[in-house]
Amino acid sequence: MKKYLITALLISSLLVFAYLLFINRLNISIRMSELAVSLQEIDKNEGNIDHISLIATYEISKKIYENRIDQDDADTLEQVVDSLVTREKDNPPIIKTGYGLLATPGIWVINFNRRVLGKKPLHYQAKEPGTSTDLDMAYYYERNYLFDHAIKLYKKALEERTLSSTMRASILLHQGYCYALAGLNDMARANYLSIIEKFPQESSSITAAILLRYLEGFQLAREKTLAGNSDPLAISRDLMNLLAYKQAMQILRDAEKKAAPGDLPGIKYFMARCYSGMGQPDKAVESYLQVITDSPSSEFALYSNRRILRIGTKSGNKKIIEISKNVNTKLKDPVFDRMVNEQDKLVESEDLPGTIEIEIPVKIEADIKKYTEAADKKPAATRELVITTSDGNTFRGKQLNETKTEIILETSIGRITVKKDKITSIKKR
Numbered sequence: 001m002k003k004y005l006i007t008a009l010l011i012s013s014l015l016v017f018a019y020l021l022f023i024n025r026l027n028i029s030i031r032m033s034e035l036a037v038s039l040q041e042i043d044k045n046e047g048n049i050d051h052i053s054l055i056a057t058y059e060i061s062k063k064i065y066e067n068r069i070d071q072d073d074a075d076t077l078e079q080v081v082d083s084l085v086t087r088e089k090d091n092p093p094i095i096k097t098g099y100g101l102l103a104t105p106g107i108w109v110i111n112f113n114r115r116v117l118g119k120k121p122l123h124y125q126a127k128e129p130g131t132s133t134d135l136d137m138a139y140y141y142e143r144n145y146l147f148d149h150a151i152k153l154y155k156k157a158l159e160e161r162t163l164s165s166t167m168r169a170s171i172l173l174h175q176g177y178c179y180a181l182a183g184l185n186d187m188a189r190a191n192y193l194s195i196i197e198k199f200p201q202e203s204s205s206i207t208a209a210i211l212l213r214y215l216e217g218f219q220l221a222r223e224k225t226l227a228g229n230s231d232p233l234a235i236s237r238d239l240m241n242l243l244a245y246k247q248a249m250q251i252l253r254d255a256e257k258k259a260a261p262g263d264l265p266g267i268k269y270f271m272a273r274c275y276s277g278m279g280q281p282d283k284a285v286e287s288y289l290q291v292i293t294d295s296p297s298s299e300f301a302l303y304s305n306r307r308i309l310r311i312g313t314k315s316g317n318k319k320i321i322e323i324s325k326n327v328n329t330k331l332k333d334p335v336f337d338r339m340v341n342e343q344d345k346l347v348e349s350e351d352l353p354g355t356i357e358i359e360i361p362v363k364i365e366a367d368i369k370k371y372t373e374a375a376d377k378k379p380a381a382t383r384e385l386v387i388t389t390s391d392g393n394t395f396r397g398k399q400l401n402e403t404k405t406e407i408i409l410e411t412s413i414g415r416i417t418v419k420k421d422k423i424t425s426i427k428k429r
Contacts (some may be wrong), residue, residue: 027110051170051207054177056081057243058214065241072335073300075306076342080311083342087101097353134170142174143200143314144356146279147182151175173349176208178214181277182241188215204310218242233263238268245277247354260391261406261419265295269304282358285320292327295417297401297408302333309336313343323360326372348422385409387418387426 027379030094060077063069069077111121126356138153152174158168192215195208225238226247232255252271259267272287288304306326312320321343330338360368387395388406397411397420407423409416 040085046216049061051173051204053081053206053211053319054173055214056209058218061243062214062218065238066315071303071364075335076338079306079310079313079339079342082310101299111236125300139174139272142178144279144281144311145181145277146356147178148279148388151182152179165199166202169199169202173204173211174207177211183246185215185219209281218244222247233259233267237270240273240277243277247280249274260393261389262416264419265291265298265300265417268294271299272307276307276311281315281356285311285358286361286364289323289368292331293364293371294405295373296330296403297415298417300333302335305331306332306336306339309339309343311358315358317356317358319356323368327368330372330374384428387423388425389418389419389422390424391422 014406018239045147047165056077060069060074064071064074114121133156134153138157141147141153143151154171155162157171158175163171172191172195176195179185179188179191182379189212192212193206196205196212199205222239222242222244225235225242226234230238232251236248236251236255236283239245239251252267252274256264256267256271268287268291270391272284272291275281275287276284285308288308291298291304292301305324308320309324312322312324324336325340384398385396385407387409389395395409395411395416397409397416399407400410400415401408405420407418407420407426409418
């Protein structure tokens with residue numbers, strides 16, 4: 001009997017020791033996982049450049065408005081920002097251990113102790129949680145200037161009660177940015193002030209303070225621009241650079257009716273920029289392609305093709321990207337080539353339901369195909385012409401190129417594009 005008692009005591013001791021060893025190893029595993037999650041969150045927050053892209057939008061536009069950078073540099077910078085800002089999945093932190101569901105009782109015990117001590121509980125899930133489709137789609141709409149859609153989805157995401165303060169502040173920040181670019185300045189200001197007041201410990205608070213200053217500065221600059229005595233084209237260009245797309249579009253439509261032939265490529269390009277900023281990428285692409293087919297030798301053809309590349313990249317539309325690349329085989333734009341190099345660094349995003357479809361009119365697509373497939377011709381650089389137009393203008397210079405609808409001259413004041421339907425006489429010099 002004594003022998004059995006000793007054996008039972010020994011076995012019990014071994015079981016207790018094994019249990020305590022298991023609990024100790026489980027506790028260490030949970031604590032190490034907790035530390036790993038904390039470090040990952042710190043790394044994500046410190047290394048997050050998502051908010052920088054919001055500031056970059058304003059800063060690049062501000063520099064163009066103040067003539068501190070040219071359009072080539074601006075296009076390159078915007079593509080670099082796009083390539084840096086890759087959307088990461090905002091999964092809630094989870095505690096992973098090597099014990100699967102066996103760790104659940106240990107988590108319960110730890111959480112009971114943490115509740116007694118007034119600390120936040122740990123969250124354990126056996127599987128990776130799914131990502132928020134609403135947030136993914138809201139961010140997608142934001143990047144494609146569909147601000148009304150983005151605002152609604154961010155509002156829906158904010159209804160989730162389990163959001164961390166970091167995530168809630170970030171969503172409010174992006175929603176405020178969408179309000180600002182949609183022209184709802186008061187609502188944008190309310191979001192930024194709410195972040196600064198309620199989440200002062202978050203990095204979003206610093207970004208909100210910066211965006212608030214930009215918002216106020218741009219609003220003052222717009223008022224100053226509208227009160228000035230510049231010509232309509234200059235006013236609309238400044239308003240566009242100040243992200244006031246709707247106001248710029250109104251002026252551009254009036255200017256288009258009275259514009260000289262040489263001004264039309266620029267007007268069409270600025271109108272396309274406004275279409276894009278107002279969340280109409282299909283009209284924007286159509287206008288950009290018209291600039292390219294009507295005025296392929298103008299600088300606005302280069303600018304337009306770069307914008308087509310960015311629209312295709314942001315929307316995930318591979319057909320649009322391919323069209324822009326084909327066009328550049330004719331334009332041979334070195335800035336475009338640098339943008340493609342940056343685009344190649346982008347992480348290809350997953351397909352999302354309801355993504356943007358961009359339809360190109362059949363005629364425009366046929367004109368672009370004809371343009372890209374046409375054989376290269378040497379421009380008649382030695383041919384000097386004197387062209388008189390129906391509006392009383394006379395242009396003298398060397399002919400650089402000729403298309404179905406226009407003649408491009410190199411004059412003493414620069415490159416001039418003359419529409420053929422405006423020409424009344426042509427003389428050789």
